[in-house]
Each structure stands twice: as structure tokens, then as C-alpha cells.
Amino acid sequence: MDETEPPRLGRIIDYLGSTLLRVVAGPAAAGRAVSSVTIYDPSDGVRVEPGGVLLGVGVADPGTVRSLLDELGRCSAAAVLLKEPAPLTDAIRQAADRLEVGVFEVSRAASWDQLVVLLRTVLTPPEPAGHGDEPAEGFGGDLFQLANAIGTLLDAPVTIEDRSARVLAFSSGQEDTDHGRVQTVLGRQVPARYQQLLTERGVFRELYRSTEPVFVPALDEAFKPRIAVAVRAGDEVLGFLWAVVPEPLPESRLRAFADASRIAALHLVRDRVGSPADRRLRAELCARLIGGNGDRAEAARRLGLHGAPVCVLAFEAEPADDEIEHAGTVRRVADSLAVHLAALHRFSAVTTLGDVVYGLLPVPAADSDRAALHVATDFLDRITARAALRAGVGRVAPDATAVIRSRADAEAVLRVLRHNGNGVKAATARSLRAELLTLRLADALDQDDLPGQTAVGRLLDHDARHRTDLTRTLAAYLEQLGDIPKAAAAVHVHPNTFRYRLRRLCEIGELDLTDRDARFEALLELRLHQFRSVDAGS
Incomplete structure (x- = not known):
């Protein structure tokens, strides 16, 4: 059936079947177009569109049914529904045949409320995915x-x-x-x-x-x-x-x-997942939502996400030398993620912005980022891709219109994972708070914001000119909290060699490691430098 045509009476009969209703009088023309559902109100008379169906709520008198049939015939209505047992007489059967109005008997076990919902769902033409507040489920x-x-x-x-x-x-x-x-x-x-x-x-x-x-x-x-x-x-x-x-x-x-x-x-x-056209539409709505463009509330409504807590998942692949190969990887990740998330939640959505694939995942509660991390990790374990993949999970947004912050979190997690190089494939923003704070400082501060050359700056200059690695020595010392044997093991040198390098870097950098503020400044600047170096390289 063409989705632009009105549904037919046969569709109602097939979908609701004899469990709910059966034809007891008049024609049951399967091809008869049905336009609407109207509930009978004795105080308001019969107001039914041509092709409409009248629900005879409370109608149990044969005389009333006979009068209704005359009115429905003048309106060119399709049918009237009556509760079991329907009050039938020979006159009613003859009138139904003559006026071409079907009389259906509704199961006593069915409530009128249930019937209204079922009928209106059947009569609502299918919309592309993402239209309407609650896309009809299961009436394909x-x-x-x-x-x-x-x-x-x-x-x-x-x-x-x-x-x-x-x-x-x-x-x-x-x-x-x-x-x-x-x-x-x-x-x-x-x-x-x-x-x-x-x-x-x-x-x-x-x-x-x-x-x-x-x-x-x-x-x-x-x-x-x-x-x-x-x-x-x-x-x-x-x-x-x-x-x-x-x-x-x-x-x-x-x-x-x-x-x-x-x-x-x-x-x-x-x-x-929907048809290709549906997927494109959902991808465009998802991009609008996480990009903050246009009417985000309308985009959330059309995606079926309005009022629901959601979490942004961001995925990226290691860049490849071949741009075409990399673009193909990104496309495969997006397609696979759409199927993976659709199997978990029917209102999920996926889009690609640049080289990053984003997924919008509805979650049951505000602290469900761990569950979203499990989804991301499970996806990374399942997908077969030539390039290594990473996933960042943002905070849970209380409503789909607030996902921009969750997207920023997920992107920041990707940057941290890029920098860490410790083999972790996926993480939540909540688990990387210290790293994200450092990242934001790196974004906020220019390298020239601090007055004068710093100790770390002097060591970086020295390493560049003399091909030494004193900044790495300093980083190991600070990260191991001054434990010389552990720090030496981290950079694979003898403790005595490490002590010599430590004295040299203190001289060259004019650094006093007994000063806690100097240690804090050096550690912070090393972290900022590491983030800036990774971002510059990528």
C-alpha cells in the first residue's frame, strides 16, 4: 500500500482480527478507505467524516443503532463498532447492507480506551523514523x-x-x-x-x-x-x-x-535502523542536536528523545596514510554503530562529523555513564576494523537538548586517550577528571601566558639543542613522588645515573625540587606540554 493513501478497512480487520472484533452486519469491503475514528456522543449527534468509523460507546438499544445507521449512511461512513453482544435485528441488517455501513461487534474483554489507541495507531500513516513524539511501534x-x-x-x-x-x-x-x-x-x-x-x-x-x-x-x-x-x-x-x-x-x-x-x-x-532515507534523516537530526544548530527541542522530539536522559558516545579511528581508506573506515564504523545501538534502544541515533562518529544513547538514569561505557567497550570488541579505534563517553545529559556538554566531554576523552598511549580503548569523562582539568587548562592558557622562561621551558630548550632527555627524567621523578629507584626503573637507567641527571636538570632548569610549589608548577607544565604536543601531532 502506498503510505500516502488512507488505510483500508481490510487492514483493520487483519490487524485486530477476530480476537477483538468481527463483522456482524453490512459489507466488510476490505478495500474501503477509512479516514478517522470518532466516539459517539448522544448530546452532539453524529459527526463522522466520509470513510470514518464510529465507536458506539454505550449503544445497546436496537432503535438507536437503526437511527445511527441512517445518519452514518448520509455521512458515507465506513462502519460502526458496538460492544458484544451487538443489538441486531433484521431491520438493522437490511439497513447496513442498503447503506453500505459495516457493523462490527467488539469483544467484551476489550475496553474502548484500548480500542481507540489500537485503531488510531493502525490508521496513523507510517512516518519516517524520528517523526512524532512516540513513533508507532510494531504496526509495520x-x-x-x-x-x-x-x-x-x-x-x-x-x-x-x-x-x-x-x-x-x-x-x-x-x-x-x-x-x-x-x-x-x-x-x-x-x-x-x-x-x-x-x-x-x-x-x-x-x-x-x-x-x-x-x-x-x-x-x-x-x-x-x-x-x-x-x-x-x-x-x-x-x-x-x-x-x-x-x-x-x-x-x-x-x-x-x-x-x-x-x-x-x-x-x-x-x-x-530504518531505511537509508530514514537513517539519513536521523543522522541529520542527530547532527543538529549535538551541534547545537537550529531547533534542538524539535530535533529531539523527532528523534523520540525529548525528555529522556541521553549520553553521547564518540568514536575515532587512528588516521591512515590513505585518506580514502580512512574515510571508508569511518563510514563502516558509523554503519556498524547504528546497527549496534539500534539493537539496544530503538530511539538511538548516529551521525558523523568530520572523522568522529557520534552515537546518542538513551539511558535509564542520570548515573548511567558506566552502562554507556559498557556499550562502547562491547562495540569496540565486536567490530572488525583495520585501524585501532577509541571511544569517549560523555556525561549523562538530563535531556536530549543538553547533549552539547556531553559531546564536549566525549571529545575531550578522545584527546586524553590519544595522549595517554596506555592501551585504554574507552573511558568515561567521570573517570578522567584530573586529565580533563589539565586539558582545559592547556586550552585556556597560551604557552606565553606565564612571565619569564620556566624551568620546564629551559629543559625543553636544552633537550632540543643537545638531544638529551632531561624532561623525561623530571617527569618520572615527579610521577613517582621522588622515589629514585622506581623513577629510574621507569626510564630504564641505573639509580646512580638517574641521580646524576636529576642534579643536572636542577642546574640547567634552575629548579629547586625541595620547593613544593616548584614541583607542582613543573608537573603541571609537563602535563600541559604533553597535551599540546599530542594535539599538534594529530
Whole structure:
């Protein structure tokens, strides 16, 4: 179906199915265009657009139904929905056929509120990823078709659920299951009581651990047996397939069910990552958000991130001699990161600015930068790249509109990791506070800001002219807190040689190492020099 066309009545029938409603009178023309949903208000009369659906809340009298049909026929409405048992008479059936208005009977177990949400979700045309406050989840036609295909394969009613036990799609035939499944479909969520039972019985633990289907015996008298399998993208669990079955499946159907989970994984990853056009749009919105350009609140809203704590992850590769090869590495990192983050959170976003790849990751709490670091480290362990990669994790921003500070943190962490050269591949801003403070001082101070030549400055000049390494000796002494044996070992010389060099550097640099202020000044200037040298080299 063209996404610009209005949805058809057949789409509602297929998606909601006989679990929720069934046609009891009038035509059920699958091709009939449906425009809107209206709740009946006796005090306001019938105000329905052509092609609209009227929810007959509180309508239980045949005479009222007959009058409504006349009004709906004049409005060219598509259908009226009535609660079970629908008050039907021969006159109502004849009027529905003559006026071409369908009469649907709604399950007594379904609330009108649930029905309104479901209908409006079905009728809302799909938007590109990032549009709307809450992008509709799980109403892609492909997922429902897949659920029906799996249901046909197993001869069993099937649901496709995410990791939070929310229903993304379901097959037909749910009315023949049990109360728990019906409530699951109606509420688009597995009821809390059944989630607790499944957790206590270790079912979820087994699903996360196993790559094979798991048979779940009846939990109680009202719960029929199930077969379930995790939907995985690599080691990441994206969701689950559940089928109501009377007994364990034979081997051939178990294999088919396992194969179906791999097909479902492709759908879920594709839906999360989106089409190439969707990805470009999200990348542009992400760039606007972290770059502070334009309406950041609107960008956050369209990304689905408004009001949510988020963390910026920044990734960079060691530069390559071949610019084309380096550009290809950056592009592969961005594509891989988009898939990796999408498997973790559907509202994540990725963009590339210059040679740095940025990821926006929604996090559950303000102190979740450690969890974000785990995500970054896990990604670095998984990705195959010719160049070495680093990752910086910024502070958690309380709202997506405040991510600029988190981006600055993540970039600063990359600079520190570049400078340290100690093999650490990823770090959070919180874990590098001292280094980040030094970095900011280096950015704020000019080399010529301090009056007169400093001790470190004199040593640097001497090393440059005479090819000595006295500044390295001084750095080792200060970093080892004056412990001569440890400092000598750090620069691989004998302690006596180290003592001689120490006396020489004190003479040349005019440095008094018994003065604590002189030691502090020298250590600080050495750190500033190291940062400036690395930045100049990169």
C-alpha cells in the first residue's frame, strides 16, 4: 500500500482480527478507505467524516443503532463498532447492507480506551523514523504478515514481542488461546502477573541463554502451554516469538520456529535502523542536536528523545596514510554503530562529523555513564576494523537538548586517550577528571601566558639543542613522588645515573625540587606540554 493513501478497512480487520472484533452486519469491503475514528456522543449527534468509523460507546438499544445507521449512511461512513453482544435485528441488517455501513461487534474483554489507541495507531500513516513524539511501534505490515506466516507454519497463534514483553505483532486465531494471551493482545503487553510467573519459573533466563526454542508448560489452569524462542542479532536479544501450543512441537517444526526467529531478527533490526532515507534523516537530526544548530527541542522530539536522559558516545579511528581508506573506515564504523545501538534502544541515533562518529544513547538514569561505557567497550570488541579505534563517553545529559556538554566531554576523552598511549580503548569523562582539568587548562592558557622562561621551558630548550632527555627524567621523578629507584626503573637507567641527571636538570632548569610549589608548577607544565604536543601531532 502506498503510505500516502488512507488505510483500508481490510487492514483493520487483519490487524485486530477476530480476537477483538468481527463483522456482524453490512459489507466488510476490505478495500474501503477509512479516514478517522470518532466516539459517539448522544448530546452532539453524529459527526463522522466520509470513510470514518464510529465507536458506539454505550449503544445497546436496537432503535438507536437503526437511527445511527441512517445518519452514518448520509455521512458515507465506513462502519460502526458496538460492544458484544451487538443489538441486531433484521431491520438493522437490511439497513447496513442498503447503506453500505459495516457493523462490527467488539469483544467484551476489550475496553474502548484500548480500542481507540489500537485503531488510531493502525490508521496513523507510517512516518519516517524520528517523526512524532512516540513513533508507532510494531504496526509495520511486514511484522504482522510474518506473525501470520509463522502461525500458519506452526498451526498455532503467534505473537512477536520485544524484550519488555510488549507485543509488536500478532497472528490471527488468538481468540482460541487463553485469557492471558487475549489480555496480552488487547493490552499490547504481557500482563505483569504472567511476566512474574515466567521470571520465577526461569523461563526468561532460559530464553536468554538458549538459541533453541524453549517449551513452557502451563503455568496455571488458565494458561495453555507455550513454545518460545529468542530473536537475536548476534549475541543481542531483540525480542521473542511466542506460540500457544497444546504440546511440545516435533523436531521439524522446532527447526522451522528457530529459522523464523532469524527472519524476525532481520525485520526488527531493519525496523529499528530504518531505511537509508530514514537513517539519513536521523543522522541529520542527530547532527543538529549535538551541534547545537537550529531547533534542538524539535530535533529531539523527532528523534523520540525529548525528555529522556541521553549520553553521547564518540568514536575515532587512528588516521591512515590513505585518506580514502580512512574515510571508508569511518563510514563502516558509523554503519556498524547504528546497527549496534539500534539493537539496544530503538530511539538511538548516529551521525558523523568530520572523522568522529557520534552515537546518542538513551539511558535509564542520570548515573548511567558506566552502562554507556559498557556499550562502547562491547562495540569496540565486536567490530572488525583495520585501524585501532577509541571511544569517549560523555556525561549523562538530563535531556536530549543538553547533549552539547556531553559531546564536549566525549571529545575531550578522545584527546586524553590519544595522549595517554596506555592501551585504554574507552573511558568515561567521570573517570578522567584530573586529565580533563589539565586539558582545559592547556586550552585556556597560551604557552606565553606565564612571565619569564620556566624551568620546564629551559629543559625543553636544552633537550632540543643537545638531544638529551632531561624532561623525561623530571617527569618520572615527579610521577613517582621522588622515589629514585622506581623513577629510574621507569626510564630504564641505573639509580646512580638517574641521580646524576636529576642534579643536572636542577642546574640547567634552575629548579629547586625541595620547593613544593616548584614541583607542582613543573608537573603541571609537563602535563600541559604533553597535551599540546599530542594535539599538534594529530
